[in-house]
Amino acid sequence: MTEYPIAVVTGASSGIGAASARRLAADGFHVIATARRADRLSALVAQIEAAGGRATAVTADVTDDASVRALAESAGAPVTLLVNNAGGAFGLDPVESGAVADWQRMYDVNVLGTLRVTQALLPALEASGAGTIVMIGSTAAFTPYEGGGGYVAAKHGQTALTGTLRLELSGRPIRVVEIDPGMVKTDEFSLIRFDGDAERAEAVYRGVAEPLLAEDIADCVSWVATRPHHVNVDRLVVRPLAQAAQHKVHRTG
Template sequence: MTEVSTTREHAFDGGRRAVVTGASSGIGAETARVLAKDGWQVVLLARRQDKLEALVDEIESSGGVGSYVVCDITDEESTDAAVRRIIAEGPVKALINCAGGAIGKDPVASADLDDWRAMYELNVIGTLRITQKLLPTLKESEGTVLIVSSTAGIEPYEGGAGYCASKFAERVMARVLRLEQIGEPVRIIDVSPGMVKTDEFAVKRFGGDADKAADVYAGVPDPLHAGDIAESIRWAVDLPDTVDVDSLVIRPRAEGSYTKLDRRS
């Protein structure tokens, strides 16, 4: 079981309180910053305690309110413990599912089954697990489930079958949950980013090979950054509770599709 811990105790006022998964880096971390700046009380979930501690300190030094729970959403006991702690501290208005990742770019014929399994456990099963556990309290607060999927779940590409399939599954999960919750006081939002340049995503995908990671963005003018997606998330969850942004696709101007890029030498 993954260790669970939090920072300083906070007296949450029952207002806008958001749980952000994958909050130790990339889109998750930037979303936490943006929401905290906008007045949300943020609860950060990820596996790396040092990253979470540093981010909460940063948020609070800027006048925001934040706490964290060390949580591995691929682990049932870890997620159960985290959710119990979160619910004990007060209502939740939004769940922002940012945790996810890609592993490798091998063709289907030679892909590693463990790589596929790991992507499904994190991107699909992990998202499902935390969503199921927080859905009842989100309904009580007329809240929002937001899933950060990917344009990889819209248009597959060579070498990306495992990742694309997992992101397609996430998008289908969001769409079906939206249909199943009609009449219930909860919104279901899917945000599908295209090319986003972050410090870790591509590096992790290629097993730490920084050169391969850099090649992904080489020559592409102005790829998106995590802050662009975070601002889109902030906008979507700040709309009135009765307004549901079913699906939001966000790409840099230079990207028409995965295979249609303005890539300059």
């Protein structure tokens, strides 16, 4: 495994994580794809290997300390790239009636999950001599919107963690990159947010001719990760052409 640079991608069972795993494998990384759903990871690894890439599936839950420690042990050292992609939104309720349990879940996976995985893999990233951490955030990290309080708060927390980490790692051979996507149409993000309500999930993208796709964000991950190591892209904000701002989306029909 150490013959090729190692990239660990969390939340790799679908969406941006799966697309990033496929793209990084095509870039020459040996990808350690991790998520909770073993069947999906196995299918992803088979797909990558069929295309001539290298990948290993490691089932892990970023909200569980022991599971994350086991992930770090499986990855070994050195690790060249960590893509902290595991995250998610649950519900679209106003602050007045938002479920505390949903807010807790979002904070645990988006913020504390990022913290757990980053802490566990920092020694391996430093051992590479040229490590990179890519945080998959959201435009919600800097723009609140109605009904998004819990997710916005979690993503603000994640971006605060990211900026602090970059300051604290100054002088060490690890760069920290934040990618903040706007409207990305993936197979599960909105469906999970609306608890399986396919109609509400589809309405998010209705009339938007070309929302971003998971592969577009994977392309961004590939680009920032393959710049010369002295180049640190602090924050990359990426939206579809139809989305001029969080509340300004051009829709047809």
